[in-house]
Amino acid sequence: MRCLLFVCLFLTSLSSMALDRFQVEGYVLPNGLQLLLKPAEKGHVSIRLVVGIGFDDFTCKDKELPHLLEHLLFSGIDNSGEGGLEQQMQALGGEWNAFTSNTDTTFVIEAPAQNQRKVLDLLLNVLTHTQINQANLDTAKRIVEREDGGHYSHLQRWLDKRDLGHSASNQLAVELGLKCSERPEVDHLTLEQIETIHDNWYASNNMTLIIVGELDKLLPAYLERTFGQLNAVDPTEHPPLPSINAKAEPERTLVRGALGDGAKLHLLFPEPDMGEQHDETWDLVKAYLDWSLYSELRLDKGYSYGPWADREAFGDTGFLSLNADLARDDVDAAVASVRSMLERLRKEGMDPATFARLQQASIAKQAWAVQGNSALADYYWGALNDYEDGRFEDPAKRTRGVSLDLANRAMRQLLAQPGYLRIEEPLVSYDELYEIGLAVVALLALVIFWRWRVHKRRPL
Numbered sequence: 001m002r003c004l005l006f007v008c009l010f011l012t013s014l015s016s017m018a019l020d021r022f023q024v025e026g027y028v029l030p031n032g033l034q035l036l037l038k039p040a041e042k043g044h045v046s047i048r049l050v051v052g053i054g055f056d057d058f059t060c061k062d063k064e065l066p067h068l069l070e071h072l073l074f075s076g077i078d079n080s081g082e083g084g085l086e087q088q089m090q091a092l093g094g095e096w097n098a099f100t101s102n103t104d105t106t107f108v109i110e111a112p113a114q115n116q117r118k119v120l121d122l123l124l125n126v127l128t129h130t131q132i133n134q135a136n137l138d139t140a141k142r143i144v145e146r147e148d149g150g151h152y153s154h155l156q157r158w159l160d161k162r163d164l165g166h167s168a169s170n171q172l173a174v175e176l177g178l179k180c181s182e183r184p185e186v187d188h189l190t191l192e193q194i195e196t197i198h199d200n201w202y203a204s205n206n207m208t209l210i211i212v213g214e215l216d217k218l219l220p221a222y223l224e225r226t227f228g229q230l231n232a233v234d235p236t237e238h239p240p241l242p243s244i245n246a247k248a249e250p251e252r253t254l255v256r257g258a259l260g261d262g263a264k265l266h267l268l269f270p271e272p273d274m275g276e277q278h279d280e281t282w283d284l285v286k287a288y289l290d291w292s293l294y295s296e297l298r299l300d301k302g303y304s305y306g307p308w309a310d311r312e313a314f315g316d317t318g319f320l321s322l323n324a325d326l327a328r329d330d331v332d333a334a335v336a337s338v339r340s341m342l343e344r345l346r347k348e349g350m351d352p353a354t355f356a357r358l359q360q361a362s363i364a365k366q367a368w369a370v371q372g373n374s375a376l377a378d379y380y381w382g383a384l385n386d387y388e389d390g391r392f393e394d395p396a397k398r399t400r401g402v403s404l405d406l407a408n409r410a411m412r413q414l415l416a417q418p419g420y421l422r423i424e425e426p427l428v429s430y431d432e433l434y435e436i437g438l439a440v441v442a443l444l445a446l447v448i449f450w451r452w453r454v455h456k457r458r459p460l
């Protein structure tokens with residue numbers, strides 16, 4: 001009855017909801033499935049089924065389990081197998097894909113509005129009728145292995161152990177104990193493990209279904225009749241995220257490739273906790289450092305064409321990084337220049353006019369960055385934690401709430417740390433190769449001359 005009431009409310013509010021993208025009709029079915037329905041552009045629907053299971057839920061050894069299951073779920077729902085399943089989706093004019101991330105596994109579907117219920121039927125069938133058997137698991141293993149860059153060779157494992165196979169930020173995360181040092185493997189994972197996670201995590205009360213676009217008038221009733229029948233389980237606790245538990249070198253040079261004259265600079269800082277306004281504060285500090293880096297390395301000194309600042313999280317720790325593509329010969333000068341720029345910022349703080357301009361640009365961008373059903377559905381997927389009482393929080397409001405004083409405090413705390421410097425460069429530069437070549441030629445000439453002398457002296 002309660003749900004019927006909701007259906008009526010939902011239908012009467014269709015037109016008014018379309019005006020405000022942060023207002024989204026959301027409710028929970030009796031089996032715990034969270035629904036978010038947003039009427040938007042006509043003719044099409046974007047569907048996201050977010051399952052609360054990701055890489056973070058597994059130990060280093062078993063990390064690929066959720067990813068394997070994700071692939072397995074495309075193996076087929078009847079004797080026509082994988083191809084038959086794909087044909088059914090094609091016949092409905094839709095497209096689908098799935099992604100496993102650290103925190104969730106998400107099925108992403110774009111489809112014509114008139115087929116939305118048939119497409120949802122197919123998705124439900126995938127969840128409940130996929131043939132989880134050894135043959136399909138073996139196929140999924142091969143695909144996952146291929147996606148991870150082919151068979152994990154002894155050489156690759158050795159390189160990973162020596163930190164040569166990771167990007168600079170990943171390498172630092174491994175050093176600090178925030179990330180697994182080796183690539184996870186799939187060979188040892190069993191059908192039983194896959195079945196267990198399918199039973200324990202692919203449950204209605206661990207899922208959110210987001211649908212954006214021209215919504216079928218009967219959608220709420222349909223969803224209750226179909227997805228409302230999925231089983232709920234006692235939720236499994238997510239394990240705690242890894243924290244920094246080891247020391248890392250303050251400065252390192254990482255070898256990337258054999259030969260070249262390029263280099264990359266990365267200066268990484270863990271982000272101190274800024275409480276309630278943590279994310280929006282660091283986004284603005286990042287924007288400020290991005291601009292400062294561009295002014296310094298590109299406009300003033302010309303060391304780098306496109307330096308950039310970035311934010312990335314590993315385990316429970318966020319990092320803000322300054323990065324630049326450089327010529328190998330400029331590395332020392334560029335590092336000195338970045339260090340003195342940061343020292344200046346720490347002493348003098350941000351320029352108020354520049355901060356105001358970047359804050360305004362960030363707010364303006366939020367108004368136009370999310371366009372169309374698909375982008376809107378992705379936005380809701382990424383912002384699920386900010387949904388409450390029928391509304392997503394407006395990020396512009398939060399951005400506007402960051403004062404210059406707060407941003408300065410955050411930046412000064414960040415820069416009070418020495419940070420971690422990582423330089424990526426090839427083993428040998430072209431100049432060095434030329435010198436090595438000259439040395440080899442000289443050595444060869446000496447050997448030939450010596451042989452010739454010895455030969456000449458030998459009595460006939």
Ligand SMILES: [Zn+2]
Nearest residue numbers: 067071144147
């Ligand atoms: Zn994959």
